[in-house]
Amino acid sequence: MTDVLIVESDPGMAEDLRQMIETSAGDYRIIYIAISVNDAKSWLTTHRSPQLIVCDIQLSDGLGFDIFQDVNVAAPVIFCTSYDEYALKAFENNGIDYLIKPVSQEKLERSLKKFNQLKELFGEENGSFPRKIGNGASYLTGYKTSLLVYYQDKIIPVNLDQVDFIHYNNYQVNVYTQNAHYETRDTLNNIIATLNPRDFFRANRQFIIHRKSVTTIQQYFGRKLLVGTTYPAPEPVIISKANASDFLKWLEGLGVEENSYSFQ
Structure with a gap:
């Protein structure tokens, strides 16, 4: 079972993501839906890190990147946004994929497949999987x-x-x-x-x-x-x-x- 945190200000979009993830080809469980930067920070500082985060960038109280500046997050992130100018910064903040809204089931399935391929490549032992995704080359040496x-x-x-x-x-x-x-x-x-x-x-x-x-x-x-x-x-x-x-x-x-x- 893969625990997933969704960070999305739009309740309708959050529900769509939840349904798409839970009905995708895989064993995923939505453990929380955060509606803002501060909500996500509060949850992450009081709970064990999820194994995957699906995060919007333009949230009601700031950018999704603010979460990862202030909280030490040990989880890969799939970013979902209506804007394409944040792609580089997304991959500097635990990002493994970058989806432009509207997010379709097919697009999300490809991102989840990428997540599983990286998980198999690097493994999850000792909680090191997220570190290795963001810095794969350095872990060879x-x-x-x-x-x-x-x-x-x-x-x-x-x-x-x-x-x-x-x-x-x-x-x-x-x-x-x-x-x-x-x-x-x-x-x-x-x-x-x-x-x-x-x-x-x-x-x-x-x-x-x-x-x-x-x-x-x-x-x-x-x-x-x-x-x-x-x-x-x-x-x-x-x-x-x-x-x-x-x-x-x-x-x-x-x-x-x-x-x-x-x-x-």
Whole structure:
């Protein structure tokens, strides 16, 4: 049984998707229909990740991509939209297919077939299937050793050993080193899935930090932690109360289960 989350503001379209998915050639179960960005965020932060998400892009309170910027989602996504200009961004946010409305049974069946082919190719062991879909090539050789960034109209590789932290702000992601910072066009969700969890930790919605960059840890309000870094961060690096224990274990080298962070 494959658990599916639908994110769709239009009740009629949501019901059509539900019927098409449940009557398709496969064993699918709709576990929830979210009607907005905030509804989807709230559900995903309080429930186990579904195995597949079918998501509209233009929702009543924002873009569907906002869900994946703020919540660490471990599931592939089939995007459904009336617009074609978001295709590239869709595949930067766990997307495996991009359907233009109106969505027919035939189109949806092809997307579900693609989902099953990818599932068979990569497997679902240890919950790693969604990571592998978005970053298939890197899993043939292991975790990434560099990130591609933009500098003076050029694309250059930055060795991950040089990275102190990666910061998201206002739809822009920057990679910081001791000597400079660079723009990348990827999302924090996609990036963290390709990094070695022994070296990098998703501190919160804004930061991924490298172990070597941590210089100090201070108690903060509400049993949170304030992290000092070798290179001054553009805003305070705060570890939530929920993630503080995992963060300290990670620093001690005890390891943290991948994609186990909770952002409240």
